[in-house]
Amino acid sequence: MDVSEVLLPGVGLRYEFTTTDGQHIGVVARRSGDIEFVDHPDPDPDEVRPLFRLSAEEAGAVAEILGAPRIAERFADLTREVPGLSSGQVEVTAGSPYADRALGETRARTRTGASIVAVVRGEEVIASPQPGQTLRTGDILVVIGTQQGITGVEHILAG
Template sequence: MDVTEVLLPGVGLRYEFTNHRGDRIGVVARRTGDFEVVVYGADDPDEGRSVFELNDEEADAVAEILGAPRIAERFADLTKEVPGLASGQVEVRAGSAYDGRPLGDTRARTRTGASVVAVVRGEEVIASPTPRTVLRGGDVLVVIGTHEGIAGVEQIIRG
């Protein structure tokens, strides 16, 4: 199956594919963490009809059910398409100041401008973590931002 990715500047990414029944399906992954699933009509292939929308928490649940590891890969691909945008990984070490504390306590985005878009915990991927997501030693944060912003997140997490 071919999945087409379309960068939507200022919005996020749109993924499109044709399912086994011949329906054109689109998933809009907004930068806000929200997602919208649309179906394109056969009579007008440019007009998408919204099927449902998910907030970041709901999208996390669906992503875990459907295979969240692909989301982190796609965010990494996004950085190749946008000049000045990079992705990085920051490990939360056991016993660090943020081991056992919510992501929001780091104030990483406010302090660095970089965003934590996923938390990899063993085989599990928490896509679009909320500020309430509790970090654990061994977690790997997937960070999107400038190189300086990613380095800033690493400094915050490592103390």
């Protein structure tokens, strides 16, 4: 599915896509954190009909509802399709030498061949974390790789 992104100066970003039923949908991510869903009854993207609006907190809740299970589902599908590929969860414990340090400092992928594809922090899911992402005690790292690679990430984080 193609999703286009349009900058709305002073407002935020509008993401647009067409559903399989042919409906043109826009999601306006406002700078305030609020999210507005709009419909494009005509092909003109400037002619919109508001559908509903969510506060930043409500938008976060919907993102978690839709995002976290979807991420887990995609990883489960991937590990079933590729022999030898597994997914695992590794916790950053209180004694970890990498607590309060950047993910990239672990050099986990270089050292083990396993990839850290998400960080779960409480109710928040940080998908595709960047090397500069700070790890915190209690974070759960979602790791994809061989079982040996996942075990290697556990050893790295344990120190």
